[in-house]
Amino acid sequence: xxxxHIVSSFDxxxxxxxxxxxxxxxxxxxxxxxxxxxxxxxxEELSAEVIKRDQAIDALDSLINEECANLIALRAPxxxxxxxxxxxxxxxxxxxxxxxxxxxxxxxxxVLVHMTPIEGARGALQxxxxxxxxxxxxxxxAFIMRDMDKAQEVLERDRDVDQMxxxxxxxxxxxxxxxxxxxxxxxxxxxxxxxxxxxxxxxxSVAEQVIYLVSGNMPDENRPKATRLEAE
Amino acid sequence: xxxxxxxxxxxxxxxxxxxxxxxxxxxxxxxxxxxVNVDIDAKTVTAFIGPSGCGKSTFLRxxxxxxxxxxxxxxxxxxxxxxxxxxxxxxxxxxLRAKVGMxxxxxxxxxxxxxxxxxxxxxxxxxxxxxxxxxxxxEKSLRRGAIWDEVKDRLDxxxxxxxGGQQQRLCIARAVATEPEVLLMDEPCSALDPIATAQxxxxxxxxxxxxxxxxxxxxxxxxxxxxxxxAFFHLGxxxxxxxxxxxxxxPQDERTQNYITGRIG
Amino acid sequence: xxxxxxxxSLLTVDDRTRRRNAAEKRFRVYGVIAIVLAMLALAGLMTxxxxxxxxxxxxxxxxxxxxxxxxxxxxxxxxxxxxIRKVSTFGYAPLIKNSLQTQMDSPGMAVEGLKAxxxxxxxxxxxxxxxxxxxxxxxxxxxxTVSFKFLTSGRIDGYYKGRVxxxxxxxDSNISPxxxxxxxxxxxxxxLKTSFNWGFLTRADASENRPEAAGLGVAILGSLYMMGxxxxxxxxxxxxxxxxxxxxxxxxxxxxxxxxxxxxxxxVPSIVFGILGLAIFINFxxxxxxxxxxxGLVLTLMTLxxxxxxxxxxxxxxxxxxxDAALGVGASKMQAVFHHVLPLAAPGxxxxxxxxxxxxxxxxxxxxxxxMVAFVREFPGAPPEGLFDPAAALPVQxxxxxxxxxxxxxxxxxxxxxxLLVFLLFMxxxxxxxxxxxxxxx
Numbered sequence: 006x007x008x009x010h011i012v013s014s015f016d017x018x019x020x021x022x023x024x025x026x027x028x029x030x031x032x033x034x035x036x037x038x039x040x041x042x043x044x045x046x047x048x049e050e051l052s053a054e055v056i057k058r059d060q061a062i063d064a065l066d067s068l069i070n071e072e073c074a075n076l077i078a079l080r081a082p083x084x085x086x087x088x089x090x091x092x093x094x095x096x097x098x099x100x101x102x103x104x105x106x107x108x109x110x111x112x113x114x115x116v117l118v119h120m121t122p123i124e125g126a127r128g129a130l131q132x133x134x135x136x137x138x139x140x141x142x143x144x145x146x147a148f149i150m151r152d153m154d155k156a157q158e159v160l161e162r163d164r165d166v167d168q169m170x171x172x173x174x175x176x177x178x179x180x181x182x183x184x185x186x187x188x189x190x191x192x193x194x195x196x197x198x199x200x201x202x203x204x205x206x207x208x209x210s211v212a213e214q215v216i217y218l219v220s221g222n223m224p225d226e227n228r229p230k231a232t233r234l235e236a237e
Numbered sequence: 238x239x240x241x242x243x244x245x246x247x248x249x250x251x252x253x254x255x256x257x258x259x260x261x262x263x264x265x266x267x268x269x270x271x272x273v274n275v276d277i278d279a280k281t282v283t284a285f286i287g288p289s290g291c292g293k294s295t296f297l298r299x300x301x302x303x304x305x306x307x308x309x310x311x312x313x314x315x316x317x318x319x320x321x322x323x324x325x326x327x328x329x330x331x332x333l334r335a336k337v338g339m340x341x342x343x344x345x346x347x348x349x350x351x352x353x354x355x356x357x358x359x360x361x362x363x364x365x366x367x368x369x370x371x372x373x374x375x376e377k378s379l380r381r382g383a384i385w386d387e388v389k390d391r392l393d394x395x396x397x398x399x400x401g402g403q404q405q406r407l408c409i410a411r412a413v414a415t416e417p418e419v420l421l422m423d424e425p426c427s428a429l430d431p432i433a434t435a436q437x438x439x440x441x442x443x444x445x446x447x448x449x450x451x452x453x454x455x456x457x458x459x460x461x462x463x464x465x466x467x468a469f470f471h472l473g474x475x476x477x478x479x480x481x482x483x484x485x486x487x488p489q490d491e492r493t494q495n496y497i498t499g500r501i502g
Numbered sequence: 503x504x505x506x507x508x509x510x511s512l513l514t515v516d517d518r519t520r521r522r523n524a525a526e527k528r529f530r531v532y533g534v535i536a537i538v539l540a541m542l543a544l545a546g547l548m549t550x551x552x553x554x555x556x557x558x559x560x561x562x563x564x565x566x567x568x569x570x571x572x573x574x575x576x577x578x579x580x581x582x583x584x585x586i587r588k589v590s591t592f593g594y595a596p597l598i599k600n601s602l603q604t605q606m607d608s609p610g611m612a613v614e615g616l617k618a619x620x621x622x623x624x625x626x627x628x629x630x631x632x633x634x635x636x637x638x639x640x641x642x643x644x645x646x647t648v649s650f651k652f653l654t655s656g657r658i659d660g661y662y663k664g665r666v667x668x669x670x671x672x673x674d675s676n677i678s679p680x681x682x683x684x685x686x687x688x689x690x691x692x693x694l695k696t697s698f699n700w701g702f703l704t705r706a707d708a709s710e711n712r713p714e715a716a717g718l719g720v721a722i723l724g725s726l727y728m729m730g731x732x733x734x735x736x737x738x739x740x741x742x743x744x745x746x747x748x749x750x751x752x753x754x755x756x757x758x759x760x761x762x763x764x765x766x767x768x769x770v771p772s773i774v775f776g777i778l779g780l781a782i783f784i785n786f787x788x789x790x791x792x793x794x795x796x797x798g799l800v801l802t803l804m805t806l807x808x809x810x811x812x813x814x815x816x817x818x819x820x821x822x823x824x825x826d827a828a829l830g831v832g833a834s835k836m837q838a839v840f841h842h843v844l845p846l847a848a849p850g851x852x853x854x855x856x857x858x859x860x861x862x863x864x865x866x867x868x869x870x871x872x873x874m875v876a877f878v879r880e881f882p883g884a885p886p887e888g889l890f891d892p893a894a895a896l897p898v899q900x901x902x903x904x905x906x907x908x909x910x911x912x913x914x915x916x917x918x919x920x921x922l923l924v925f926l927l928f929m930x931x932x933x934x935x936x937x938x939x940x941x942x943x944x
Contacts, residue, residue, distance in 0.1 A: 011499050081458055083485050083497045221487030306829065308753055335832035345823035347842055357841070358831035408827070415831055 015080050022072050022093045023149065029065040029100050030145040032058065034138050036107035037204065041134035043111060044197065045127050047118045055111035062104035069097040088221065092214040096148065099207040099214075103141070106200040106207075110134075113193045120190040123180055126173065130194065133169045133201045136162070140208045148215045156215035159208065160224065166205035173198045251278035254419060254449040255300060260314035262295055262304070269295050271473045273314075277466070282441060282450045284464035284481065286457055288496065291470040293453045297421050300451065301337035302330040318419065335362050338412035338448075342424040344404030346396030346411070351388050354396040354407060355379060358415040374414055381447075382410025383440045402433020406440060413448070420444060422452040426459060438463050457497050461485050469493045551916050551923075558917025561699035561714065562659040563651045564625060564688060566601045570637060572645045581641050591630040594637075598622050598629055598652075611687050616680040624681050626653035628708070628715040653701070654694065656713040656910040658685050662696050665909060702917060706879045707894065707902070713910035716903070718918055720878050724794050724893030725863060725925075727885060731798025732805055732862050737855055739802075740809035744851075747810075748817045749839050768807035775804045776868030784872060791873035792892035794882065800872060801862040808858040809851075816850025817843060849940035856933040860926050866897040874898050896922045 010016045043051035073094045140159050147155035177191045216224045255277040262270035270292045277283050285293035304310040355375045365371040379385040384406040426434040441463045454460050468478040477493045488494045603618040629652040657677040660666035671677045688694035705717025751757045779800035783789045789796050820843045828838035882891035903915035
């Protein structure tokens, strides 16, 4: 934004909610990284910490909602400002959901620690989480830079995550068919994969908000997700 | 361009009521309005917004030739109402003003009774043949002005004794009494408190069923609330004209963006 | 952080504030002094005029029983009006003398050294003329004894107003102490009385020798005629000119010149208008001198600029929103002006007009030049023909009387000033009432 509002406190309020989003994004990224690391290392302690830290994300979400409500009521934002507020509210709830999935990951970790490890799954899951975390980082950069191309790129990268999920899905089915004792850990691992895939969807939703924020228009609906439907 | 999915607007196809082509207005040596082209729809509220001195009021006053009363003012270009050029030599501005009513910034009832305020226009235009006719017109106009219930028991009281909001609605009633087709409003709520403003805005929304309303306003929120179309003027230029919802969520021009978001631009 | 010094306390007044307060106080004192001076001047003026002039409204009258002697008035007894008319006022003088002789003969009334001939001088010279008028109107009263209420002479009147004393009478050829003594006796007998003098307001001017008979009648009527002419001409012309200039005229160099000249005309000394009137109306147009029509025309010229300026001011004071409102509902310019602007400006226009009229009423100089200063005994006829008859005007009458030798005229002049002031007050009161009545808020 090259130029400023005549009322400078309006600028400060707008910057404030966006700073909250960035902070929240940082917390969510950390939650994803730590949860996947805890999964790989079977680290119960780290899992517990991830679960605990989700409270901070939830608190930030409600803080952002409150500040957005105030901003709408007091400043009556229009055009670009209105889009900033609207996208901040949506992104905030997306991030909050991603945080919840990370927490869910960590909870399942705690159960998986006591089960037979499944060969190779953990590495794949961690790569998937890593990809989602990178997407999230990029989309937040795109948000703060108002970079529509980058957001579009993130949107397309969701396909990779979907493909990873599909691959894992088939792998888990094979494992379960091999040995019924693998069913319980595989179900847990599948849910972890599914949740990670959902995180990716939320990241794409954030990317869509970035595109709306910058252009004023929502992106086209035909985003790459057909492969997933085929798999199910 | 992205079309906001507004229900209703897409259904009834609007016809153009006023069409301006290459309108220029000069005040002496000052070029106040530059190349304005706009098509204003019938039975629609069109809002003109823009910073002070941007020419929106000047353009509004061109539509009923109120600028004729200013000696140094010169209008070039075509303004057509129902495809008739209102600046044609054969057009008598007095007749035009009966067809294009106007409501002003400050409520300005005549210092006469409420009844006479409404009856004045119909009287001078010979719209009523008898006292009974006139009574009917007065009641109908006051009802259209959404003020009948408040004044029906005191039609003989002076119009200047009403509250500001009532006075403004009286002025609107006076403007509709001559059965105009277009209603021009020059910042009609700038002298009113929020309650009176809301009442007038509600009234404007009702008037849309019968008249083409053009409203100049300094309040962007008001433009957003009452209008279906919005035109943004800046330094004598018509910068952007489009659906109000589009102008207020996704303006195409940076100047519009800066103005409606309150930025230094 | 600025240091908080003790001077920043609100409880102590700093030097600057003290100086400012002192300046304000001084200014108020100047104002009060100015007003007091003005009030004193006004009070002095009013006291002087009232103390000199109020007595003009009182006059000493003597009531006499007159025997209308047929031997004097109608020698052949034919009661023929033409013959009676031949008897001049000199023929009536003896009747008064006889009546006074009768009075002096009654017990206790005689004054040593006073002859009836001298006593008759105590009665105004107007008395004989008054009797003659009565007889000519009622010829059948000849031979009867009629009670007349005559004006006393100016000196006797002055005696009861303190202007003439026994000492001054000794040195005065027009009056003697004996006459004064006789007057006192008449007064004791209830024949001589001082009462309200309607004649002052109704009579015409009188000659140098009979101040007691001089009245303002012709002057008041002349002034009223002139005001009528002024009102009749200035209101339509002034209002029409103002409306045109204010509402219709294009703004260009020509109207600018007209405007500047109207303002200039308002500042032109009134005597210039007198010269103009003399040249145009009398010498060129051949209108009669001393006529109210000419006076009215001259005063019209003088008043027009004032009225145009005040009318334009009140037209300007009508908010433009009213004009917009009228034009907005499709009224033509003319309708907007006549239906809305003019009624709102009316109180201002009327006040301006009345104040202009009041100014014209008090104007003397231009009237002197067009001959309104002439001595006029005859009342002008009814308008419109009467407008061409010679008449006087109130301020000119004042000027006239102050020029005369007899001190009784000085009293009359002050009285005339009071009448003039009453007229002016009356007109201003009307102006205020009109303003109150029609003024509306918009």
